[in-house]
Amino acid sequence: MMTEHTLKFFEEELTQLKADVVRMGGLTEAQVVQAVRAVALRDVVLAESVVVTDEQLDTLQHEIERCSIRLIALRQPVAQDLRCAVGALKLSLILERAGDYAKNIAKRAMVIAHAQPQIPLTRSVQRMGELVAARLKEALDAYSSGDIEAAKSVWNRDEDIDEHYNSLFRELLTYMMGDPHIIGTCAHLLFVAKNLERIGDYATGIAEIVQYEVAGEDFTDPRPKWSGVEPAPPVSEVEA
């Protein structure tokens, strides 16, 4: 069923708004990928370019915020059009925050690059980074195609990223206890991992917005958690 808007302008504005959000998503995605690459390859120049590019995200965020508020004020959309405008507003904030985490990772990459290489650790961080970037890509794909099923599949699989984070956390602690000289580097890597984990959470956030925008309701079923028991706090386990 087709629903034509009587006002062609309105239609164009909505499309433009959504296109801007997807464009911003592409930029955030690239920022995350580049930041992780900067950590893995110890590439200071790449890290600097990520830090500089972050300003573009801020600009885009302001622009999207302005456009969606303008659209809501002037066109007074209802139902799906309203959700679309509100969704764009929420997404722009999420993407901007995710971009900030990418920037923070890039800054840490600059510090890590000057320290003694920790190959196995950076490899673990890289693997987690690739997973998070893939999840972000899927979430944005779901948004640009309005695909609820794809969004749901992203939403359901957040647990994997947590599992990677926990494993990396333990690995880092083991290394730190083994050699106090590398505690500095490891602490930075720990923050990198935490940032990645947060970006992963944002990918689920994007999935929730897709669901809200397209279906007009939140995900209802409980998010699957496989293990009934939470793992013991990592610290005590490593000490044991």
Added chain:
Amino acid sequence: MRVLTLPWRRPAPPPQFEAANPAAQTEFTLFAAALQELPDAVLVVRREGAALSKIVATNAAAREMLRIPIDGEQLVSVLRDPGVLAAVETTLTTGKENTLTYDTGGLRSQALRVWVRPLPTAQTALIVLRDETEARQVERMRVDFLANASHELRTPLASLSGFIETLQGHAKQDADARDRFLDIMAGQAKRMSRLIDDLLSLSRIEMNEHVPPSGTCDLSLIAREVADGLLPTISTKNLRIELDVPSPGEAIAVGDRDQIAQVVQNLLDNAVKYSPAGALVSLTIETDAALNANTLDAERTSLRDSGGGRLTLLAPERSYQTRYVAIRIADRGRGIAREHLPRLTDRFYRVPSQKTGEISGTGLGLAIVKHIVNRHRGAVLVESAPGLGTAFTVYFPRAVTMGEGASAPTVTKPL
């Protein structure tokens, strides 16, 4: 349903082409058809309004590569890489040509070369994308192979030359020591050749990883065959192996027969290797499985209650509509601690406590499994609890039954 009729998704009217005379018309049609068949992705975009580029024409390769449902789509909705968008923008504004490369990202990342060219019509540009993943892969593989091979071969080699020195020196006359040393040396030589075999097969698999397999094969037959091949080992260890597989013709998957056999082989090898004497190894095939959180969650609670871990080691993109054939191989071995699960498919990764043990292996088995399954667009799932055992489940896309199998029901087994 109204949900999907976003302004975003509305199809544009097909572009109208007009030609001056019928002859030109025929040639034009021919050329358009040729363009459709081009292996490179070809798109024509036109700018409308302030910053929007709309896709006005695509060829088959472009629709396949970028998953474009209909022409008339916004360019950003299928291609949002900032570099490419900037290049298109520049070309539309200045009329200058642009060439760049970009990685698609995701699990099966492709390396694409992108050409952006202005077209004679105003505000219109041509985008050509060529997949250069393979060339890139070859280069990276060469580097990886050299690094891995030289590193991993050094240990057995050092041991070999140590024993040779000893044999040339004071052990020359000692018959007992000589026999013992020669045994160890033979073992190390075998290890080196296994390592080289595994590295070579891993390299070969990686080469083809982005080329999906086309044939079909019967997983029941493969499972039986592989299990039969393991009988000697099983009887020496006094293990029991339990096959719960459907009759031939029911578990048909899309895939390369030899590669799937290698997956089953590697997983069964591991299960047998890590089982204590007298234990049970089970292999189960489910003919029609979906890959979503519910099915992954519904059953198989035996390992869960004991604080074990579960992790998806590999999941395909866009998996929710596909049906799968699932093979589950479970052992009652010592299990793997939760924190080691994410690294299982790393090359040369051995779970620390196993490293010093008597168990031999190259550390490449699961890496090979992962790469093969990734090529098949399948999934790998591991569940493990220390002390209770480990289970690997591998999902391969199910072959759609048709033609000669018309009498067989499409859904062979209700879930």
